[in-house]
Amino acid sequence: MISGILRSAFVSALLTLFAACSDSSPVLHESERPLRLSEWNLFEITPGALTPHGSTVVFRPNNPLFTDYAHKLRTLWLPQGAKADLVNDELIYSVGTILSKTFYYPRANNGGLLKTSDANLGKIDLRQNQLIETRLLVRKSEGWDAFPYVWNDEQTEAFLRVAGASKAVVLSDSSSREATAFTYFVPNENQCAACHTTVHPNGDMHPLGAIYSQLNTTGSNATDQMLARGWIDELDFPRTASWQDDDAALEDRALAYLNMQCSHCHNPQGAADTSGLNLDTSASAAISRGVCKPPVAAGGGTGNLRYGIVPGEPEQSILLYRMRSEEPDEMMPELGRSLIHAEGIELISRWIAEMPGSC
Amino acid sequence: MTISILRVLPVAAISAVLLSCGSEEPTMPELSFEEALQEQLIRAQAGDVITIPAGVHEMTRSLSLNVPGVTIAGEGIDASVLSFKNQAQGAEGLLVSADDFIIRDLAIEDTIGDALKINESNNVQVLNVRTEWTGGALSSNGAYGIYPVQSYNVLIDGAVAIGASDAGIYVGQSSQIIVRNSRAEYNVAGIEIENSTFADVYDNVATNNTGGILVFDLPNLPVQGGRNTRVYSNDIIDNNTANFAPEGNIVASVPAGTGLMIMANDSIEVFENNFTDNGTANVLIVSYLINEIPITDPNYDPFPEAIYIHNNQYEGGGETPDSEPLALLQSATGQAIPDIVWDGMLASGKTAEQALCFKEAADTSFASLDASNGFAQPSFDARVHDCTMPLLAEITMSLPSQ
Numbered sequence: 046m047i048s049g050i051l052r053s054a055f056v057s058a059l060l061t062l063f064a065a066c067s068d069s070s071p072v073l074h075e076s077e078r079p080l081r082l083s084e085w086n087l088f089e090i091t092p093g094a095l096t097p098h099g100s101t102v103v104f105r106p107n108n109p110l111f112t113d114y115a116h117k118l119r120t121l122w123l124p125q126g127a128k129a130d131l132v133n134d135e136l137i138y139s140v141g142t143i144l145s146k147t148f149y150y151p152r153a154n155n156g157g158l159l160k161t162s163d164a165n166l167g168k169i170d171l172r173q174n175q176l177i178e179t180r181l182l183v184r185k186s187e188g189w190d191a192f193p194y195v196w197n198d199e200q201t202e203a204f205l206r207v208a209g210a211s212k213a214v215v216l217s218d219s220s221s222r223e224a225t226a227f228t229y230f231v232p233n234e235n236q237c238a239a240c241h242t243t244v245h246p247n248g249d250m251h252p253l254g255a256i257y258s259q260l261n262t263t264g265s266n267a268t269d270q271m272l273a274r275g276w277i278d279e280l281d282f283p284r285t286a287s288w289q290d291d292d293a294a295l296e297d298r299a300l301a302y303l304n305m306q307c308s309h310c311h312n313p314q315g316a317a318d319t320s321g322l323n324l325d326t327s328a329s330a331a332i333s334r335g336v337c338k339p340p341v342a343a344g345g346g347t348g349n350l351r352y353g354i355v356p357g358e359p360e361q362s363i364l365l366y367r368m369r370s371e372e373p374d375e376m377m378p379e380l381g382r383s384l385i386h387a388e389g390i391e392l393i394s395r396w397i398a399e400m401p402g403s404c
Numbered sequence: 405m406t407i408s409i410l411r412v413l414p415v416a417a418i419s420a421v422l423l424s425c426g427s428e429e430p431t432m433p434e435l436s437f438e439e440a441l442q443e444q445l446i447r448a449q450a451g452d453v454i455t456i457p458a459g460v461h462e463m464t465r466s467l468s469l470n471v472p473g474v475t476i477a478g479e480g481i482d483a484s485v486l487s488f489k490n491q492a493q494g495a496e497g498l499l500v501s502a503d504d505f506i507i508r509d510l511a512i513e514d515t516i517g518d519a520l521k522i523n524e525s526n527n528v529q530v531l532n533v534r535t536e537w538t539g540g541a542l543s544s545n546g547a548y549g550i551y552p553v554q555s556y557n558v559l560i561d562g563a564v565a566i567g568a569s570d571a572g573i574y575v576g577q578s579s580q581i582i583v584r585n586s587r588a589e590y591n592v593a594g595i596e597i598e599n600s601t602f603a604d605v606y607d608n609v610a611t612n613n614t615g616g617i618l619v620f621d622l623p624n625l626p627v628q629g630g631r632n633t634r635v636y637s638n639d640i641i642d643n644n645t646a647n648f649a650p651e652g653n654i655v656a657s658v659p660a661g662t663g664l665m666i667m668a669n670d671s672i673e674v675f676e677n678n679f680t681d682n683g684t685a686n687v688l689i690v691s692y693l694i695n696e697i698p699i700t701d702p703n704y705d706p707f708p709e710a711i712y713i714h715n716n717q718y719e720g721g722g723e724t725p726d727s728e729p730l731a732l733l734q735s736a737t738g739q740a741i742p743d744i745v746w747d748g749m750l751a752s753g754k755t756a757e758q759a760l761c762f763k764e765a766a767d768t769s770f771a772s773l774d775a776s777n778g779f780a781q782p783s784f785d786a787r788v789h790d791c792t793m794p795l796l797a798e799i800t801m802s803l804p805s806q
Contacts, residue, residue: 080432195433202430208442209465210433211492230493234446235468246470246501246524313626316501316523319553319577321625332624332700339697340652341625344517344547344570347652363652374517374546379495404698 071098071122073141075185082179082194082203087120087145090201095147095169095176098122102274103167104267106259107287108305111386113229114216115148115177116163121255121267123276131280136257142184144255148177150216157215157224165264176200177212178231182241182252189250191237209233216384227383236380240309245316253309258285288392299396300326302389306378322353335364337404343367346375356402359394368393438463445469445476456510458483466494472503473804478510481534481564488515496521496546497535500528504804508532514539515546519568522552527803530560537567541590543648545569549591553577554627557801561585569648570655571596572613575603577627580801583608592649593618593658594640599625603633604799614647615655615662616640616682621669622654623692623704631670631710634796640664641680644724657695659684659726668692668706673796674713683724685741687713689760691749694775707751707759712793714763718743729779733771742769742784749776761791 072086079085089096097103101120109117120143123129127139150158152175169176176196183190194203195210210231217224232239241250260268261282271277286293288302308325310317315325320341323333332338335353340346340363348366355361367377368390376382435443438461444454450473458479463486469476476498478484488497497515498507500522508531512519519535522528535549549565552558553576563586565572572591575581581603587610588594594610596618597603610616617640621630640663649656658665661683666672667690679686692699692706699706722741725731730741746760762768770786773779 197430199430204430204432206433206439207446208435208439211464228492230465233442233465233468235442235470238470239468318626319523330700337698337700338624339622339654341622341654342547342551342553342570342574342576343650343653345544345650347650349651351652372516373491373493374495374515383493 070100071143073124073143073183078192078205080205082181082205085143085181087122087143087181088147088179092171094171095200097145097168100274101145102267102270102276104255104260105165105262105265106254106256106305107262107285108259108289108301109163109254110305111382111389112148113214113227113382113384114160115150115229116161116166116174118145118147118149118166118169119254120145121271121276123274128275129271129277131257131278134257136252136255136277138184138252138255140184140186144182144252145179146182146254147179149174150177150214151175153217155217157217159219160216160225161219171200176203177229178210179203180232180237182237182250189241189252191234191241191250193231193234193237195231206231207234209236225384229383230380232380239316239380240378242316243309243312244314245310245318248314258283261285262287288389295392295396295399299393302392306389310378335362336400336402344374345372346370346377348375352404354397354400355404356400357398359397362397365390365393365397437461438465438467442467445471445474448474450474450504453477455479456484456486460485460487462490463488463497464490464492466491466496466499468499468501469505470501472505474502474504475506475508476510477506477508480509481511481532481562484510485513486510487513489513491516496551499523501525503527505529506531506804510534511536513537517546518548518551519546520550521548522555522558524554525552526556527801528552528555528558529803530558530563532562534564535566535568535572536564537569539567541567541569541592541645541648543569543650545648547571547653548574549588550574551576552581556580557803558582559801559803563587564589565594566590568592569650570653571618574598575600577625580799582799582801587611588613588616590645592645592647592655594643596620596655597630597633598622599628599630601630601632602799605633605635606637609639609641610643611639611641612645613643614645614649614660615658615665616643617663618655618658618665618667619669619672620654620665620667621692621705623699623701623706628701628704629670630668631672632796633669633671634673634675634799635664636673636675636677638677639680640677640682640686642682644681644683647726654695659688659730661685661721661724661726662688663721664688665690666708666711667694668708669711670705670708671710671796672708672712673793674711675715677716679716679718679721679743681720683721684726684730685743685745686718686721687716687744689745690747691775693749694747705751707749707754709751709754709759710793711760712762712795713744713760714792716764716768718764718768729773729775732779733773733782742771744768744770746770746772747775748772748783756788757791760789761793762786762789763792 124141286297571593594613663682
């Protein structure tokens with residue numbers, strides 16, 4: 046009798062375990078906070094590759110955030126029967142939605158990592174790439190929740206690091222062969238919220254990439270896949286300017302760039318509204334966007350300059366100074382990078398240089 | 405016997421399953437003190453007291469708290485030290501965005517940016533907290549020591565703020581504020597109340613700063629119209645440290661040797677302070693126009709009005725003015741700069757006595773600089789300002805107990 050009960054309990058335990066490592070389905074954790082990424086079953090992790098579960102959709106936003114030249118693999122998953130509805134130009138994802146973003150670098154022959162442009166792979170070859178971290182954004186019944194997981198060196202598991210983590214990285218430029226040593230920072234959970242809570246302090250977290258204005262991207266069929274899975278109704282996704290689009294107007298590219306990199310804090314309700322500098326797309330006076338605007342609490346971030354943007358004079362503009370800085374108290378954005386983004390600097394510099402007017 | 409075999413077999417089977425999943429029990433990394441503390445701050449619940457034991461604790465990244473109702477308590481202002489000497493990430497030492505917050509009995513040292521920033525929080529108590537840059541007055545120091553912004557009901561009591569390259573104690577865009585029993589030394593601005601309303605600043609010592617106490621209102625901010633601040637019973641002594649703020653910041657224009665500076669604020673009462681040996685001027689009252697920065701904000705009033713100064717003590721000061729017009733004034737008169745200096749700029753339709761009244765001892769000296777006419781005809785006649793204004797009410801607040 047006793048052994049019979051024990052036996053059936055063990056059998057069901059075994060079945061659960063088998064289920065967890067088969068490719069049945071991602072697992073939503075509503076109340077617990079799994080310490081291991083594998084408990085979500087979002088990926089198949091074999092010694093050779095990290096492959097997103099077949100039921101997820103791989104996507105990328107039109108304007109990705111710069112993160113130290115890391116490559117990113119982003120997935121979206123909605124549970125059976127769940128949908129994302131469009132309300133006021135915003136996709137409202139159902140409870141149970143899981144977004145993931147895996148940060149990795151191609152490996153160089155010298156054991157370091159390579160700086161190359163993101164190939165936007167649908168799966169990651171682990172013999173050629175080094176996984177750094179996987180961040181999850183999970184839509185629970187009380188709102189979105191963030192989980193930062195950090196990969197072990199063996200690339201067999203990623204662990205929840207509530208307080209974030211740091212990793213010494215040597216990044217070699219694939220063309221110039223120049224190597225840069227820096228510390229890559231994985232955000233802690235509060236830092237996840239610092240960007241994903243755009244209405245500070247009482248707003249909820251929400252996605253910044255898998256949003257209505259960013260999903261119509263050249264070379265991506267993510268929205269078709271979402272439609273095919275029944276996650277969305279037929280929607281006319283807008284094609285917003287991409288900062289990388291050489292054919293777009295310089296001003297549109299610059300504003301798209303600043304919107305993606307800055308506006309999660311620099312919006313009229315954001316954490317950085319204390320500065321009076323708004324870099325979102327809401328039409329505002331030139332001074333609110335920084336033109337001839339004196340700094341408020343910038344400290345050393347002024348770079349001994351007087352105004353946020355001086356038309357025609359990028360070298361006199363605090364905005365550019367802070368993009369070029371690698372000092373934690375001066376640089377912008379404050380989070381998410383240790384290196385400077387040369388391509389972004391080039392764009393904003395050109396935009397300011399061509400801006401008419403003076404202070 | 406049978407049972408024990410049953411126990412053993414499934415365990416082996418489960419292990420085999422785990423291995424076949426590829427997760428061969430990789431081990432969870434251990435947490436440092438810093439990581440454990442940050443994890444505690446993230447997982448905290450209302451009512452929790454998070455303790456910082458005595459000792460120097462090295463931090464490499466910003467700490468942050470978003471949970472309301474939490475107390476962070478050390479074992480003493482010099483005993484429990486969070487040292488950010490090796491900080492590599494984050495624009496502040498501790499960033500708080502949480503109502504009903506108490507921090508007490510600890511020090512935050514050598515942060516790369518601001519030491520303690522409290523953003524959009526209500527009912528904030530900073531008690532016996534020291535923020536310090538230990539290398540002295542350097543422009544590479546962080547901007548602010550204790551920095552509540554866009555907050556409501558703020559009590560700063562028994563604080564020590566040393567070495568900030570902007571302001572040691574800075575309360576910005578806030579309302580209902582008390583700063584008392586605190587000491588600000590070797591900062592550019594000792595204590596600054598900016599774009600804020602209803603503040604009491606009393607029983608503090610501001611010494612060896614560039615400017616001792618500043619009460620400012622600036623344009624182009626979501627919260628402006630600074631007014632109703634009382635500055636009283638403070639020792640504002642020997643604030644003559646050369647200005648070391650990075651250019652571009654508004655405090656970079658504060659002359660070394662400023663005791664109290666009021667810029668563009670209204671309804672300020674200054675009384676029973678002890679002003680001693682502030683080399684430019686013991687009291688400076690100016691319009692934002694003095695900065696010669698164009699004003700594009702239609703809602704901004706650049707003129708200070710309803711400033712009432714009475715029953716203060718003055719000793720020395722004004723002998724080493726760090727300001728071109730004041731240096732010229734000194735050489736023209738052969739005298740020290742007067743105790744109270746006003747730039748003389750008035751909003752149209754306003755009178756001098758609507759801007760400034762004082763009731764001081766007969767030997768208190770005064771100058772109105774005629775700044776709007778290029779300092780052409782300064783006046784030393786205080787008679788027009790011999791008036792009184794209604795006294796401002798005391799700030800009271802009910803805060804959660806400590």
